[in-house]
Amino acid sequence: MRVPLIDRLFDLLDRAAHWGVHPDYRKEPAASRLIGKLPLPPMLYLPLVQHAGAPARAIVKVGDAVLAGQLLAEAGGTISAPIHAPAAGVVEAIGPLPAPHPSGLAVETITLRVTGSEHIDYAVCNDPFALTPEELARRVEAAGVVGMGGATFPSAPKLHLGRRMAVHTLVINGGECEPYLSCDDRLMQERADGVLEGVRLIATMIGAGRILIGIEDNKPIACKAMQQAAEHFPNISVQSVPTRYPMGSGEQLMTWLTGQELPAGARMASIGVLVHNVGTAYAVHRAIRFGEPLTHRIVTVAGNAVRQPRNLEVPIGTPASALVEFCGGLTEEPLRLVMGGPMMGLALPSLDVPVIKGSSGVLALTAAECNETEEEDCIRCGSCAHVCPLHLLPLDMAASVRAGDLEGAAKLGLEDCLTCGACSYICPAHLPLSHYFDFAKGERWANEQSQRQTDMIREMTEAKRERLAREAAERRAELMRRKAEADAAKQKEKTL
Amino acid sequence: MTPFATHAPYAHAWGSIGDIMHKVMLALLPATLFAFWSFGWPAFWLWLVTVASAAGWEAACVWLAGKRIKPKLLDRSAMLTGWLLALSLPPWAPWWVGVVGSFIAIVLSKQVFGGLGCNPFNPAMVARVALLISFPVTMTQWVSALPLLPGQSVDFLQGLQITFGGIPMLDGVASASVLGGIKTELSKVGHLPALDSLFTAWQSTLGLRAGSLGESSAVLILLGGIWLTRHYIIGWRIPLSMLAGVLVPAVLFWLINPQHYASPLVHMLSGGLWLGAFFIATDPVTSPTSNAGQVIFGLGCGLLTYLIRSWGGYPEGVAFAVLLMNAVTPLIERATPPRIYGRNREGKPLEAKA
Numbered sequence: 001m002r003v004p005l006i007d008r009l010f011d012l013l014d015r016a017a018h019w020g021v022h023p024d025y026r027k028e029p030a031a032s033r034l035i036g037k038l039p040l041p042p043m044l045y046l047p048l049v050q051h052a053g054a055p056a057r058a059i060v061k062v063g064d065a066v067l068a069g070q071l072l073a074e075a076g077g078t079i080s081a082p083i084h085a086p087a088a089g090v091v092e093a094i095g096p097l098p099a100p101h102p103s104g105l106a107v108e109t110i111t112l113r114v115t116g117s118e119h120i121d122y123a124v125c126n127d128p129f130a131l132t133p134e135e136l137a138r139r140v141e142a143a144g145v146v147g148m149g150g151a152t153f154p155s156a157p158k159l160h161l162g163r164r165m166a167v168h169t170l171v172i173n174g175g176e177c178e179p180y181l182s183c184d185d186r187l188m189q190e191r192a193d194g195v196l197e198g199v200r201l202i203a204t205m206i207g208a209g210r211i212l213i214g215i216e217d218n219k220p221i222a223c224k225a226m227q228q229a230a231e232h233f234p235n236i237s238v239q240s241v242p243t244r245y246p247m248g249s250g251e252q253l254m255t256w257l258t259g260q261e262l263p264a265g266a267r268m269a270s271i272g273v274l275v276h277n278v279g280t281a282y283a284v285h286r287a288i289r290f291g292e293p294l295t296h297r298i299v300t301v302a303g304n305a306v307r308q309p310r311n312l313e314v315p316i317g318t319p320a321s322a323l324v325e326f327c328g329g330l331t332e333e334p335l336r337l338v339m340g341g342p343m344m345g346l347a348l349p350s351l352d353v354p355v356i357k358g359s360s361g362v363l364a365l366t367a368a369e370c371n372e373t374e375e376e377d378c379i380r381c382g383s384c385a386h387v388c389p390l391h392l393l394p395l396d397m398a399a400s401v402r403a404g405d406l407e408g409a410a411k412l413g414l415e416d417c418l419t420c421g422a423c424s425y426i427c428p429a430h431l432p433l434s435h436y437f438d439f440a441k442g443e444r445w446a447n448e449q450s451q452r453q454t455d456m457i458r459e460m461t462e463a464k465r466e467r468l469a470r471e472a473a474e475r476r477a478e479l480m481r482r483k484a485e486a487d488a489a490k491q492k493e494k495t496l
Numbered sequence: 497m498t499p500f501a502t503h504a505p506y507a508h509a510w511g512s513i514g515d516i517m518h519k520v521m522l523a524l525l526p527a528t529l530f531a532f533w534s535f536g537w538p539a540f541w542l543w544l545v546t547v548a549s550a551a552g553w554e555a556a557c558v559w560l561a562g563k564r565i566k567p568k569l570l571d572r573s574a575m576l577t578g579w580l581l582a583l584s585l586p587p588w589a590p591w592w593v594g595v596v597g598s599f600i601a602i603v604l605s606k607q608v609f610g611g612l613g614c615n616p617f618n619p620a621m622v623a624r625v626a627l628l629i630s631f632p633v634t635m636t637q638w639v640s641a642l643p644l645l646p647g648q649s650v651d652f653l654q655g656l657q658i659t660f661g662g663i664p665m666l667d668g669v670a671s672a673s674v675l676g677g678i679k680t681e682l683s684k685v686g687h688l689p690a691l692d693s694l695f696t697a698w699q700s701t702l703g704l705r706a707g708s709l710g711e712s713s714a715v716l717i718l719l720g721g722i723w724l725t726r727h728y729i730i731g732w733r734i735p736l737s738m739l740a741g742v743l744v745p746a747v748l749f750w751l752i753n754p755q756h757y758a759s760p761l762v763h764m765l766s767g768g769l770w771l772g773a774f775f776i777a778t779d780p781v782t783s784p785t786s787n788a789g790q791v792i793f794g795l796g797c798g799l800l801t802y803l804i805r806s807w808g809g810y811p812e813g814v815a816f817a818v819l820l821m822n823a824v825t826p827l828i829e830r831a832t833p834p835r836i837y838g839r840n841r842e843g844k845p846l847e848a849k850a
Binding site for chain 1: 502503504505506507508509510511512513514515516567571573611612613614728780781785786788832833834835836837838839841843845846847848849
């Protein structure tokens with residue numbers, strides 16, 4: 001039973017609710033150094049899983065010589081992306097190798113021995129806005145562009161979706177709320193015009209009239225640069241948003257800028273909004289204007305164990321060790337090697353894994369930076385609930401997960417959880433809350449799969465039993481018929 | 497490198513459970529020191545015995561459970577419980593009151609439920625109430641404040657004798673607490689006594705009056721409480737709504753019949769209200785986490801306190817009120833979950849509006 005008046009009162013009390021955490025950002029000194037260009041490494045390792053969705057399918061064979069920009073693997077489905085050669089070279093091997101993948105398992109990888117930088121002829125386009133939205137989206141698709149913010153969702157399906165769903169607003173995410181990372185910051189500072197053209201191209205493709213660019217207020221120079229670039233476009237508004245983790249999460253930034261709330265389980269497009277990252281916009285610009293496929297990206301190399309932290313533009317497939325070496329190597333043994341940001345990134349077993357399309361950072365963190373300590377008892381202080389951007393109750397969800405009550409956790413909103421890690425970050429008892437939630441989501445998924453499998457097996461067994469029964473009945477009927485025929489024949493014989 | 501099965505985040509805020517307890521103790525320190533000053537050495541000895549025995553009981557339980565003792569003691573939650581219990585005792589109570597009290601608090605109302613974070617009731621308040629019911633005489637022998645000035649108070653040795661030697665209390669220093677005095681007089685003569693002898697507002701504000709250790713200085717408790725809200729250890733919702741829960745009915749009934757109901761000033765400045773509002777009711781383990789829930793909880797604590805003070809059998813109601821509200825905390829939590837982003841209050845997804 002709900003009383004509207006009391007609900008309104010609760011809403012009022014909730015509205016005062018704040019969310020987010022303020023971790024130590026440590027974006028300097030990388031954020032104030034120019035983007036460096038990493039020379040071509042001798043070997044490139046290109047995993048076929050660099051994006052959300054189906055793995056790409058290799059179309060080259062071992063021993064093939066390829067040019068930079070040449071297609072190595074085609075999209076393996078509608079939600080997938082092709083992979084291109086970042087440099088000219090010879091395909092040395094195609095097989096499983098360590099890759100930055102949450103499973104920690106080896107991933108099918110194309111190994112390319114680099115011989116030079118000769119590239120295929122790129123289809124340069126001098127007037128991209130004359131092209132139709134369909135043609136633009138097709139070119140983005142062919143260039144293998146994926147979401148560069150870390151989620152690596154293939155961009156093309158989102159662009160097609162935009163045209164179908166009457167999207168009115170394009171939100172561009174320049175939040176970069178993860179500590180250490182400054183690749184988007186540098187990109188906006190140094191290549192604002194390119195980013196802005198990409199933004200306008202995306203807006204053209206999805207037919208959005210209004211463009212909102214959100215940049216956290218700890219990046220004033222980038223914000224200024226973007227504002228200057230956007231000066232002549234009245235439909236583009238570059239806004240400074242508060243620095244607060246996870247402001248760079250698509251939903252949070254969109255809600256902050258538009259005031260709209262994304263219904264649980266719904267797609268952004270259903271409320272007429274699409275969110276793209278600034279890095280993606282830049283990749284779109286390169287793909288359309290210069291015909292270049294996505295073969296390079298900017299990576300922040302940082303952490304206290306790195307001698308000279310900075311941003312590097314690197315060929316995709318470069319081993320992480322090459323980046324760290326270029327930055328002067330390690331000053332001490334790091335506690336954690338992380339790909340991506342420290343809040344949502346992936347721990348690496350070693351630096352022998354390649355940079356992929358979604359790698360925004362390579363971090364070597366010391367024990368003092370990680371501040372990992374022993375777990376204590378939860379005293380229900382509520383800090384986790386206070387910082388949760390979705391207003392979930394991590395403490396109650398964690399209690400359910402610990403008790404093995406996954407459905408109870410699901411009722412509390414487990415599946416809504418972004419796994420942003422704000423709760424784990426703030427917890428004074430150092431409980432690995434987001435780890436619990438990822439685990440519980442995985443378990444639920446596995447349970448669902450096995451349930452589905454059991455259902456399928458049961459259905460098949462039932463179908464088989466029915467079929468056998470039917471066949472037996474048919475056989476019996478046939479037998480009866482034959483017998484009747486034989487009897488009839490016999491009868492006839494007798495009568496004759 | 498450490499074992500590899502890890503999960504983000506790889507950054508963590510500084511702070512620990514021990515830090516939180518530490519800050520609460522720091523916030524209690526001024527009021528406690530003031531209580532030592534105004535009630536003399538016996539108060540100090542009682543405090544020391546209670547805190548030390550609380551830590552001892554905790555260590556014993558942890559040892560019995562086969563867990564490592566050091567981290568559990570280092571979180572300092574047992575010492576804080578002992579400290580809060582000590583503040584709710586009569587300052588000249590004998591040593592065994594502290595030991596028995598901390599046994600009830602740590603063993604019977606915390607560890608048997610599974611230790612820190614699992615107890616449904618505030619351990620210090622369970623102990624205080626159990627002591628009050630079991631030893632009503634010992635638990636209501638208040639002394640008037642005797643500032644620790646040369647010649648005015650008991651000396652070091654006398655203090656030891658009072659706490660540990662079982663020396664009966666001197667008649668000259670015994671005194672009724674304000675609320676106790678009101679209750680007795682009310683039952684005798686049917687209307688409020690002249691409060692001059694029992695209560696002056698400034699004395700209560702400063703803390704120079706008879707009562708338990710922690711009933712001493714409203715000002716110092718308030719300062720400690722504000723400091724804690726500034727450090728995000730406690731929220732403002734529970735303390736403010738609890739104070740409002742006492743103030744509003746106190747004003748109403750006093751306006752209706754000032755002959756029979758004590759003035760709001762007496763209610764606000766007497767008993768353990770400030771200690772209760774800032775340090776007892778805000779115990780995160782036993783209070784709701786949602787914003788709306790905290791307001792309901794605080795209001796409930798305040799209203800029940802007023803109810804017990806005015807019509808109940810005991811002069812002071814903070815401990816009972818907090819315990820009663822602890823009991824309904826799970827219900828409050830269930831009734832006031834925060835609205836999840838993208839969902840309505842029932843948990844259904846919002847409608848998509850383009």
